[in-house]
Amino acid sequence: MFTGLIREIATVKSYRNNILSIQSEHKAKLGDSIAINGVCLTVIKINSDGFDLELADETRSIIDESKISNKVHLEPAMQMNDRFEGHIVQGHIDCIGEVVKITKRENGTDFIIKVDPKYIVYIVPKGSITIDGISLTVNDVHDDRFRLTIIPHTLENTLMKEYKTGTKLNIETDLFARYIDHILSHRSKKKKTMSWEEVDTIVMSY
Structure with missing residues (x-):
């Protein structure tokens, strides 16, 4: 999970096939989740000046690949002891x-x-x-x-x-807008209406 607060402007060293190499001051670890221009990616290699990330085929089919060149926004995944600022961000591009x-x-x-x-x-x-x-x-x-x-x-x-x-x-x-729309659209197949009390319950559960 991320907050949408940019921690660094990093530099793309290269992007070949599904491997993205980033030059960054952030000290990443293998397996870390890092958002690059809002895309949640996984660190697969540590380099002397940064790290490599892997893009899944699904990710590549959605994003505009021009967004992974030159300078990029970087945000490491939120940790349990971090202050919660911004808003809940998954790193899943719609x-x-x-x-x-x-x-x-x-x-x-x-x-x-x-x-x-x-x-x-x-x-x-x-x-x-x-x-x-x-x-x-x-x-x-x-x-x-x-x-x-x-x-x-x-x-x-x-x-x-x-x-x-x-x-x-x-x-x-918005995460909550997507969830509520998904729940309502599937419930509508079973019944035509939902009470405001039920909507409030769904919102408060996240």
Whole structure:
């Protein structure tokens, strides 16, 4: 599990077949889970200046491979004694988004991001979302896009300062929204309605 708080901007040394080699100051161990641009990967080799990670075929079929080149966001998996900040992030990419508009404001920058409309149901106004591994808050949601406002600190300390119109993004939607939708859609096959008390019980159980 991750929190969506970026710990380091690392460098991709190489990516061949399903092996990703990262140059990093983070001292990883074999078997560690590490999120690279929001993708949870497993360390399979330790090098003098970093480590190698392996990408499963399923992962490679979902992500845009341009997101694993040059500079990348890095976050080690959360440990039991860590402070819980950000939000619950699994490192499982749901879809690829695209920046369609960037607007500079007085105290922040608005990003309009387009996604496949079928994923909009999991993107909630004022809810959490993970963009390239960064925990962010959604402002507005429309039919096939949503708006984020990025504060100067986040912009300066992540790769988002380099994003342009057309930049592709790894997107992990809200965990609770996915779970609730899955439960409700399967329960609807058995009965037509669910009480608010039942919905509250589902939410509080996570």
